Amino acid sequence: MPDDSPTTPETVAPALRPATRAVHAGRPARDPDAPLNTPLTMAATYVGGGDLEYGRYGNPTWTAFEDALGSLEGGRALAFSSGLGAVATVLDLVANDAVVVAPRHAYQGTLGQLGDLQLRGRVQSRLVDIADTDAVVAACDDAAIVWIESPTNPALEVADIPAIVAAAHEAGAYVVVDNTFATPLLQQPLDQGADIVLHSATKFIAGHSDALLGAVVTRDPQLYDVLKGRRDLLGAIPGTLEAWLALRGLRTLHLRVERSQANAVELVRRLEAHPAIERVRYPGFGAIVAIEVAKGPLAADLLCRSTRLWVFATSLGGVESSLERRRRWKGEATTIPESLVRLSVGVEDVDDLWDDLVQALDQLG
Template sequence: MADHRSPATVAVHAGRPPHEADEPLNTPITMASTFVAGGDREYGRYGNPTWQAFEEALGALEGGSALAFSSGLAAVSTVLDLVGQGMKVVAPRHAYNGTVLQLADLEARGRITTELVDVADTDAVVAACQDAALVWLESPTNPALEIADIETIATAARDAGAHVVVDNTFATPLLQKPLELGADIVVHSATKYLAGHSDVLLGAIVVADPELLGVLKGRRDLIGAVPGTFEAWLALRGMRTLHLRVERAQANAAELARRLAEHPAIGEVRYPGFGAIVSVVVAQGALAADLFTHGTALWVHATSLGGVESTLERRRRWKGEPTTIPEGLVRLSVGIEDVEDLWADLAQALDTIP
């Protein structure tokens, strides 16, 4: 349900118990696999009060109703499972590796057909929508950081009878609300910015249509891709500081992008102007990029992103990464540390590249 207060206020207050005497300020962790009969839950696979608190908070931030899943990929899989046999999915050529691999697996087994597009080419995406059942978008894309015109594409997709999904992991609901731009489904890897501390595996789906919510919940109940109670509690706890973390990390990212663009070892800087992910292409290629990622002391060489700590990795080290991603591209997930310390560490690592 939409909450018209400031997103910063919603992040702090949504999903809490009522303000009544002796109620706790935080929703407790409910460790229960089964519930007394007669209500809506009955069994631990169908719901949990701790999940519900997380779902209320995220739904309020995105302007819809949320469902929590065991991981971001579990959420992705549940959405893709709705696509009919042999139907077409339009998706970004550059996207989260797990999404691309799931699409490739489904296509290889004859379940769906896939058309991969450059989401920044709005005309091409609109043309691809015409015979699609589902249009999957990332904006910014991972790791190329391309931006999609979500509103225009969503309108074209609806006119063609297709549903639109937006992975909003990079932007977060603080910087972009896809449901307001016409998307039908929003997907999150809550492992990343929502939880924010590199200690949770969790996914989420947010929708505005109650009927679609029921269908997706039915799939979650049947498949069993449900979150752990402790993980849901940690993610909700992380969301309480989402606005502060995003504000600081985004300011750091913008400043680092500016400085990196002036360093002679960097051939290209990709930064869309918002968010806390910066991708750079090291001018001398893959080996130099590997030396860079192994030469930092403060920045951690690790995959994933969105934590309070800064991490970096060369994306083409993963065999599933598209060949259209440059060999020397390094994705930086900028954290909330002091920007001068972050820059000093990057600069010394770049300066050691022969």
């Protein structure tokens, strides 16, 4: 007998390409008169006897977002109140006095948490140049976690993820990859052997500078249960509206990444020829670019305050282009040049973005 059951995106999801999964994963069942989008479920309390029981343990809106992100990363996702909430939950799993290997250039919040934990005697942190594979491999001995950012924030260094994963696993360590900059469309660390992928979903995943959210993704069922148990206990849960906004943003992730990356590639080409720029850093993919201004930090500050279209702001990954000098933050690594300006390239017309940068660069003299 032929199978007359309907074919839906959910039933063929493994065969779908990432752009299609971004649009269709995490949708409600296609029942007559069912909503096309997962609705906001504003509930702190549920009727007893089911799987949810209480609002801190789960929410249908969170689940829809987690299903969609998990589909893109190839694992099972958990949403958190912020990227740092996700970071804190992962680091909470590390035993007292255990070793965490991490990039010397990384998200400032991650390095801040590691520094705080080390100061309190909770962990030993080993900061490495993540692009120096030999140095990272050497640091893996006795490590509990090897933490990777690739590309790094804001230096844009790229890690050899498979090689580091192999060394870390041989040493008995878990590997966590912060995939915020690359997104699951440009890099899938679980396919390269990583144990956990982490996102500040505030950035490219949500993509509209209006939702604070974090997430982790893993393929290990036991690790998933442990992480969810810690989230339930510590309470670093996402807001329902934030999860809904992030899911809505994720629907256009492939379009935004395609456009912003194309803009970034073209801007890099033009910036490399501009006399006011001493160095352009770009890993060859993604929408984040870093430039070092030739006349130093004061000129870099002037650049950031002279643009009319580019927004002077500290976040990234939105549809709008933004920029900032990173060493204005006292917690930034001293190995980051004082004149480095991080550019988050948005989806505007590239010629408008270039015209605005040029008029600001021309003011530097």
